[in-house]
Amino acid sequence: MKNENDKSDRRKFLKFGALAGGVVLLGSAIGKAITPEPEKKSGEKVKVLTADGKLMEVDGCQMKHPAANKFTNQEMRKGISGKKFVMVIDLARCANARKCVEGCQKMHHKQAPTEWIKVKRMDDAATLTPYWFPQPCFHCDNPPCTKVCPVDATFKREDGLVVIDNERCIGCRFCMAACPYNARSFNWGEPIIPQGMEQEEYSIEKSFPAKKGTVEKCDFCPDMARQGKLPDCVTECPNGTIFFGDQNEDTVTNGELTFRLKELLTNRAGYRYLEELGTEPRVYYLPPVNRDFKFEEDSKQHNTEDYKII
């Protein structure tokens, strides 16, 4: 009974949210027209649908998305209903450009050597050619990490995401020990927050601002998904290696190419890393066959410097 109410409440809330979003967008457009304050244009054009159904193109800087912040912690713990996020990584396309790593660090305001997405050189056997292996959090459907959390600070959402509430995490690092892929990082010291962002309100969908003494990791960027945008690791890759999408829609895209998820996995023999562990990852890999690039050794070492105590 209670659940029913919750659901209809949420529906109402979402309806209201959509309406409010439209009004705010319209309002801000009118506001802009009346008081033309000089704002830096990002140059990036974003297509938006107005409340009356018109498709408009606005500058990226206007996309403030108040809606993303409006969700309560409880709402964000539930996830985006109707979605089942999924990622497909085409190993034939990866050339170790490491743009996904940089893009992710920039977007989440992380500094080296912390990497939420890693690119690893895989040497399966001496007779096989090595290949590059981008590795985000796998957002497992049977997550070993959330099972062991003593305070429900990391949890599985309805939309398939495994996220962390950095305001609840006690920093025991059991989840880090439990994750067989080492997808998780820790805020060992006081995190470096870019100037002017210290006051930003914490949101589990942004994993920002980072909190000292807590665990963090790739969150599949649900705040971007709410805006209908792709995560930065996807858009930053020059080779279109990473595809992101919704299993319910059976679609994944790297921003340029869009595939039917099932077809892609069938035709390209998609697999999940260490399937035998039974963690049911939401990240699929396409084997490195007919590669776009020849394997080349990495030209330099990365992340050689440890953190500095500040």
Place this chain on the structure above:
Amino acid sequence: MEKTEILKSEMLEKHHLRREEMRADVLRPLQKSGLWGNIWVAFLIAIILIGGYAYYLQLKNGLIVTGLRDYATWGIYISNFVFFVAISLVGALISSVLRLTNFTWYRPLTRIAEIIAVAGVIWAGLIIIVDMGRPDRILNLFLHPRIQSPILWDVIVVSTYLTTSVLLLYLPLIPGIAICRNTLTNKPKWQRWMYKVLSLGWNGTEEQWKIMKRSIAILCVVIIPLAISIHTVTSWLFATTLRPGWDSTNFGPYFVAGAFLAGTACVIIGMYVFRKAYHFEKYLTDEHFGYMAKLLVFLAFVYAYFNINEYFIPYYKMRGPEARLLTDLFSGKFAGLYWSAQILGMALPAVLLMFKQMRKPLPVTLISIPVVVFAWVKRYLIVTPILIHPYLPIQNVPESWKNYFPSWVEIAIVSASLAGVLLIITIFSRLFPMISIWETLENEGIDLEEMDKLKIEKV
């Protein structure tokens, strides 16, 4: 008829004298602490203060001051926690398992075993808080508990075991506290007040003896499943993960067996120290060391059995990721520590103690020292090498992340915790009798309950 009466009164007189003698012997160390005793306490406090300062730095800067990083995310704090839980199990072994199996020789050792247990559990609880990134949020364990998490299980069993161990230390001590209350009248006011409160008005009535003995009997049964749980749950902190090296069904009994071995060695060292420092030669006899040595041999064999299952069967198979770990343990960078732990900490002591000459107090104690030291090392080997041998290769990280070496902060804090255990034991031994008088005399056929009933205080 006359003759038996005389004989009985003669016997009672003998018993009474024996009781008086033992009371005097056991209480003598409480009269005053020597110079060396004070230096020892000052030394322990100094180490604890340094550790306290190190912890202050850790609180201020975060865990960045440790040698821990994203791969080696657990280090000597956790291995030290496992070690403390391990040594605390001996309390249950000595005072409960031996009691229920109708052995009696162990009785003068119960108090030493119990105080090691209590001090171990207290510091296990403290050191695990030190490992937390956000100790300020510890209440979240009670505000948002997830009972599915082994950490919650650990919180429950550690606190229950602590309570039970304190009771098992305290209840048999009540008659001893009453003696302190009655005889140590020259002590400071707070101490006399403490004896008065803690003795719970004990004056040896039939009712009091009955309640105490019954409660102890119940606690002795309760503590066995608790002791096994506390260390099994601690092993599950590792065994509930999928990591090669931890993902083992053998972990529970392996940990429990190792714990009994380490704890027994600790008690042997404790026995030797108290025998020497407090002149307990009459009560902690060569015979006791002999028995404990034999127990150590037995436990070392049990532990060896689980070690073979834990390391050599996976080694036979050499399954992918586990093979890298085992190679590193057997012949790689951990080989020195690993073989020292297995040989000096387990195999050699077992072999040596099979010779009768080795079962004298001093050799037994000397052999027990490496058993304890390498028990600590073994727990380090259980925690850290596994973490730096994950499924995926460790790449693109600073060189120091690929290995783990504890920082001075960690070493200082761990040293402080070890000093803390010793300090608790030392202070306790300055305030309370370290040998249970009534239990020991019961062993000699002198029933203090009976004597209390006959109100034999003076001859």
